[in-house]
Amino acid sequence: VQLVESGGGVVQPGRSLRLSCAASRFTFSDYPMSWVRQAPGKGLEWVSAITRSGSSTYYADSVKGRFTISRDNSRNTLYLQMTSLRAEDTAVYYCAKDKGFRFDCWGQGTQVTVSS
C-alpha cells in the first residue's frame, strides 16, 4: 500500500493550492479517504474525509467552506482544493486510507506554508 502526496509549497495568504495524493497497491475505490494535517510542533488534526464513491464529504469546522475534498477513482487519486488560505493552515498535510474508521496507511506528507 502506498500513498504519495504532492502539491505543497509556499503560498501567500488568501491564495489557493491543490494537493494530490496518488494511491497504489490497493483498490483505491474500496476505501474512504481522509486528509489529516499537523501544524509545526502540534498534534494531528483531521481535516476532511470522503466516502468511497465520493458522494459524501466531511470537513473540520476550521476548513469548512474553504477546502474541498474530491477523488478520481479512475486515476486512483485523492485531492484537496484549498482556498482563502490563512497562516494557521500552515502544516504538513497527510492523506490517509480509512479502514473501519481508523487510518491504516498514511502518505509521507506534503508541507504547506502560508506566508507573505
Added chain:
Amino acid sequence: SYVLTQPPSVSVAPGQTARMTCGGNNIGSKSVHWYQQKPGQAPVLVVYDDSDRPSGIPVRFSGSNSGNTATLTISRVEAGDEADYYCQVWDRSSDHPYVFGAGTKVTVL
C-alpha cells in the same frame, strides 16, 4: 464535539512498562485507535479497535478501553519506542467524526 484528553508526557526507563491514557466521555462505548509518530515521520497505526494490533506491530504494544478511559501499554520499553502517541476515535454523531487526542510524548530515560 467529542474531546479526547491525553497526558502531555510519560517517561519510562528501558525495559519497564509505559502506560498512557486517553480520556473521553463514555469512551468505553467507542473503538479507540492508537498511532505512533516518530520525529519527521508519518504516523503509524499500532493498536486498533481498542486492543488489536496490525501485522508487524510487536506484541509489546497492547490496549484496553473501559468506562471513560482507554489505555495504551508498551511493555519492555526500548529506546526505539520514544515517540509521540495519539489516540483517535470515530464519533458517529458528529459532522466532523474523526477525533484525535492531543498526543503523549513518550521519553525513554
